[in-house]
């Protein structure tokens with residue numbers, strides 16, 4: 001089997017003025033597409049074949065097939081990133097994610113500030129994630145291709161902080177990119193649909209399998 005490049009959930013210019021058409025064309029059409037192509041090349045000679053992208057990512061992490069894990073996780077992370085933003089979203093959260101933010105961060109401003117600071121604190125390439133850690137809302141960051149699912153966390157939203165995500169529009173100014181994404185683009189409906197899916201006991205059980213707080217804290221900086 002092969003994995004396919006999923007369609008973008010909006011036109012390439014839809015996130016302007018915050019993220020330009022040119023950035024999306026390069027980021028989706030070159031970077032994301034290359035991760036999908038490279039995953040398929042490596043799948044051809046891997047024991048992880050005939051599985052979904054999520055299963056390939058999990059299995060290659062467990063088996064230590066690092067080259068496959070890196071490109072498969074990047075393929076998965078980018079699809080999740082496109083869905084974490086929407087041109088009609090942004091602003092204040094609503095629904096289940098809003099309730100979790102108030103419960104675990106006090107208020108939206110504290111949450112937004114911590115999300116921004118965590119993303120700024122990722123040295124070099126990586127991702128910042130809003131996750132469910134059990135019943136608690138948490139913010140973690142990951143280096144390179146790493147993904148919170150393999151540490152038993154349930155991702156709700158992510159922001160790509162590789163330079164290719166913002167360099168054309170903001171050059172080195174990651175902080176300005178983060179402020180724009182957090183204030184104008186975060187897709188609260190997507191977060192709420194991920195919370196709903198995590199309420200399914202089957203999903204929650206498999207997500208929490210074989211993980212401990214220690215594994216998470218050594219592998220991912222919160």
Ligand code: MN
Nearest residue numbers: 031160162165
């Ligand atoms: Mn990227």
